[in-house]
Amino acid sequence: MIYFDNAATSFPKPSVVYDSMMEGMKEFGANPGRSGHRSAIEAGKKIFETREAIAGLFNIADPMNLVFTFNCTESLNIGIKGILSEGDHVITTSMEHNSVLRPIMVLENLGVEATIIDGDAMGRIDPAHIKNSIRKNTKLIVTTHISNLTGTILPIEDIGDIAREKGIYYLVDGAQSAGVYDIDIGKLNIDMLAFPGHKGLLGPQGTGGLYIAEDLDLKEMMHGGTGSTSHLLEQPDIRPDRYESGTLNGPGIIGLGAGVRYILDEGMENIRKHEEELTEHFIEGITGLDKVSAYGPLDTRYQAAVVSINIGDLDSSELSYILDQKYGIEVRSGLHCAPLAHKTIGTFERGTVRFSFGPFNTHEEIESAIKAIGEISKEV
Amino acid sequence: MIYFDNAATSFPKPSVVYDSMMEGMKEFGANPGRSGHRSAIEAGKKIFETREAIAGLFNIADPMNLVFTFNCTESLNIGIKGILSEGDHVITTSMEHNSVLRPIMVLENLGVEATIIDGDAMGRIDPAHIKNSIRKNTKLIVTTHISNLTGTILPIEDIGDIAREKGIYYLVDGAQSAGVYDIDIGKLNIDMLAFPGHKGLLGPQGTGGLYIAEDLDLKEMMHGGTGSTSHLLEQPDIRPDRYESGTLNGPGIIGLGAGVRYILDEGMENIRKHEEELTEHFIEGITGLDKVSAYGPLDTRYQAAVVSINIGDLDSSELSYILDQKYGIEVRSGLHCAPLAHKTIGTFERGTVRFSFGPFNTHEEIESAIKAIGEISKEV
Numbered sequence: 001m002i003y004f005d006n007a008a009t010s011f012p013k014p015s016v017v018y019d020s021m022m023e024g025m026k027e028f029g030a031n032p033g034r035s036g037h038r039s040a041i042e043a044g045k046k047i048f049e050t051r052e053a054i055a056g057l058f059n060i061a062d063p064m065n066l067v068f069t070f071n072c073t074e075s076l077n078i079g080i081k082g083i084l085s086e087g088d089h090v091i092t093t094s095m096e097h098n099s100v101l102r103p104i105m106v107l108e109n110l111g112v113e114a115t116i117i118d119g120d121a122m123g124r125i126d127p128a129h130i131k132n133s134i135r136k137n138t139k140l141i142v143t144t145h146i147s148n149l150t151g152t153i154l155p156i157e158d159i160g161d162i163a164r165e166k167g168i169y170y171l172v173d174g175a176q177s178a179g180v181y182d183i184d185i186g187k188l189n190i191d192m193l194a195f196p197g198h199k200g201l202l203g204p205q206g207t208g209g210l211y212i213a214e215d216l217d218l219k220e221m222m223h224g225g226t227g228s229t230s231h232l233l234e235q236p237d238i239r240p241d242r243y244e245s246g247t248l249n250g251p252g253i254i255g256l257g258a259g260v261r262y263i264l265d266e267g268m269e270n271i272r273k274h275e276e277e278l279t280e281h282f283i284e285g286i287t288g289l290d291k292v293s294a295y296g297p298l299d300t301r302y303q304a305a306v307v308s309i310n311i312g313d314l315d316s317s318e319l320s321y322i323l324d325q326k327y328g329i330e331v332r333s334g335l336h337c338a339p340l341a342h343k344t345i346g347t348f349e350r351g352t353v354r355f356s357f358g359p360f361n362t363h364e365e366i367e368s369a370i371k372a373i374g375e376i377s378k379e380v
Numbered sequence: 381m382i383y384f385d386n387a388a389t390s391f392p393k394p395s396v397v398y399d400s401m402m403e404g405m406k407e408f409g410a411n412p413g414r415s416g417h418r419s420a421i422e423a424g425k426k427i428f429e430t431r432e433a434i435a436g437l438f439n440i441a442d443p444m445n446l447v448f449t450f451n452c453t454e455s456l457n458i459g460i461k462g463i464l465s466e467g468d469h470v471i472t473t474s475m476e477h478n479s480v481l482r483p484i485m486v487l488e489n490l491g492v493e494a495t496i497i498d499g500d501a502m503g504r505i506d507p508a509h510i511k512n513s514i515r516k517n518t519k520l521i522v523t524t525h526i527s528n529l530t531g532t533i534l535p536i537e538d539i540g541d542i543a544r545e546k547g548i549y550y551l552v553d554g555a556q557s558a559g560v561y562d563i564d565i566g567k568l569n570i571d572m573l574a575f576p577g578h579k580g581l582l583g584p585q586g587t588g589g590l591y592i593a594e595d596l597d598l599k600e601m602m603h604g605g606t607g608s609t610s611h612l613l614e615q616p617d618i619r620p621d622r623y624e625s626g627t628l629n630g631p632g633i634i635g636l637g638a639g640v641r642y643i644l645d646e647g648m649e650n651i652r653k654h655e656e657e658l659t660e661h662f663i664e665g666i667t668g669l670d671k672v673s674a675y676g677p678l679d680t681r682y683q684a685a686v687v688s689i690n691i692g693d694l695d696s697s698e699l700s701y702i703l704d705q706k707y708g709i710e711v712r713s714g715l716h717c718a719p720l721a722h723k724t725i726g727t728f729e730r731g732t733v734r735f736s737f738g739p740f741n742t743h744e745e746i747e748s749a750i751k752a753i754g755e756i757s758k759e760v
Binding site: 003005009011018021022026031036039069071072073097098103196205221224225227233235245246252323330331332335340 | 406418419449451478584601603712
């Protein structure tokens with residue numbers, strides 16, 4: 001089996017991730033931050049270590065400004081809904097995932113105005129279009145860092161500069177970039193960074209996070225027990241507690257910490273270089289093939305390890321089925337929860353088949369995929 | 381080490397829970413419900429098996445009316461905020477956890493009216509008080525099934541009858557009961573049941589769920605990718621997708637399924653009987669001790685395996701510290717995220733030390749705890 005669906009969830013995880021989760025569950029499986037006994041304290045310490053490791057990765061000065069969530073979708077919901085009110089204007093792009101678009105659509109019904117900047121046929125966003133769309137009431141810009149459909153890398157530094165210049169908050173969706181591409185909160189003008197734990201950061205599912213700038217009074221979405229200020233009926237306003245109601249995913253966060261430490265040990269730029277080489281190999285191999293359409297910039301300076309393709313008139317789900325059943329290659333077909341991105345690149349009707357590579361993929365696997373695509377393209 | 385903090389999170393888990401999580405992560409660690417390849421389908425199938433197992437446990441006819449959440453707090457937030465609007469009235473009790481009280485406090489600021497029914501000194505709630513508090517605009521009754529402070533079992537059947545008679549929705553917080561006490565959705569008039577995965581159901585942290593009655597048009601709290609109707613910018617209204625945005629905690633839910641199957645194999649009433657016997661043993665052992673105050677009904681017909689105590693004037697955190705350091709007994713001290721419950725039983729100033737027992741505790745451990753409490757009580 002060849003797994004090329006890392007943009008949905010990375011697989012496999014480094015073995016330290018499995019091992020540390022099990023150790024966490026078996027050795028100190030208590031509720032972190034709730035009780036004062038040794039197991040609970042040890043669990044709480046491990047969770048803080050993950051918080052620190054991720055803060056280090058993103059150059060976040062105070063780990064307490066990093067809150068753990070269930071997944072990147074929750075992070076985006078908090079980030080978008082926590083800041084926008086009736087009368088505010090938000091700017092986003094057509095390359096976004098439904099986890100950005102759907103919350104914004106809901107807010108539109110509540111009197112928030114939204115502008116969606118269209119990408120070009122390669123999924124690229126021109127920052128000037130964003131700048132020109134700014135209104136007096138623009139409060140937030142939300143963009144993905146990397147498109148989950150085309151792998152297109154968005155110019156987040158330029159967009160951040162615009163946001164800073166105009167005094168507008170900037171929320172970056174790091175779903176496809178966190179753990180692989182540099183995101184330096186200190187250098188970039190990012191007020192909020194949403195990320196999943198189970199993709200590039202190599203942690204388990206059920207983990208995610210949101211960085212929230214120190215001075216940003218973001219509304220929380222959930223209310224409940226935080227293990228702190230238990231005598232009060234009001235949600236505490238200290239961080240991270242304000243945004244972390246109820247029991248955290250202890251073993252998941254411990255596993256996530258192991259994933260992040262694995263990345264730091266291996267060197268993020270080495271992992272990225274490997275993924276870039278795989279992507280170049282793949283693009284090179286399929287570009288000459290008859291009837292194969294590939295989307296995005298097709299250049300790893302502008303595209304991450306995510307390549308969407310189609311073959312002839314073959315339905316995308318049929319193509320992925322053949323790849324799975326005949327060749328043992330696992331990819332994702334369909335619309336990838338990004339309908340406007342498909343409209344942008346002209347694949348809304350049929351979808352695409354998405355290949356997404358991870359640190360454990362090999363060039364032999366890429367070769368097999370190229371061969372399979374070549375064979376299928378001759379048969380259609 | 382003796383672990384008596386099962387009301388915070390159950391520990392240890394049955395070994396099948398650890399094993400199935402690892403199998404899930406290593407063998408088919410794909411993103412369930414997102415892609416069509418074999419690993420994703422296998423992961424999706426396993427998640428459905430957990431949904432079916434839990435539906436079976438609660439006698440929920442259609443498993444699709446059971447949605448997975450991050451934790452019980454999220455379930456309660458969805459249940460409470462999804463149904464109440466300005467002008468509505470909600471009835472709850474003083475025995476609730478902050479995960480019920482804090483969302484209601486937030487809604488009060490938005491024009492929702494709330495009545496909090498006081499428990500008696502043993503934490504008992506008189507259904508007649510609930511009945512007498514019903515107004516024309518009462519839309520929801522929310523009560524816990526079992527107090528996390530005193531273990532007091534609330535009369536949910538009687539309260540459900542009142543709700544049914546008056547046409548009011550009833551949301552039950554099963555945080556301390558799910559997996560141990562019978563909750564039959566078919567028999568009881570429960571419109572929503574919130575529960576954690578990591579307590580009585582013996583699953584891992586990062587899991588929880590909410591049963592939502594078929595005909596209840598509950599607002600969702602999060603919006604995003606659901607892997608379904610990806611072409612639409614609106615949240616799908618099919619279940620469970622409407623309430624499950626973003627990637628689920630795949631390995632966590634697989635582990636939860638193993639926990640539930642373990643309970644079904646062992647027999648939930650056998651587990652409950654064991655916990656009742658441990659609780660009786662503990663209550664019997666400490667009742668005669670000088671300077672020891674124990675709270676709640678102190679009778680397992682009316683109290684679950686949760687017993688709060690104090691010794692003399694000893695601060696609760698000091699007592700738990702001594703138990704941990706000197707005797708290796710892990711318990712929770714403080715307010716347990718239930719401030720009004722402490723006011724109800726008169727322990728708001730000092731908190732309590734809570735002993736909570738689980739299926740893997742033994743009578744030898746209970747004996748050790750009784751001995752330790754006896755020794756400490758002689759020294760204070």
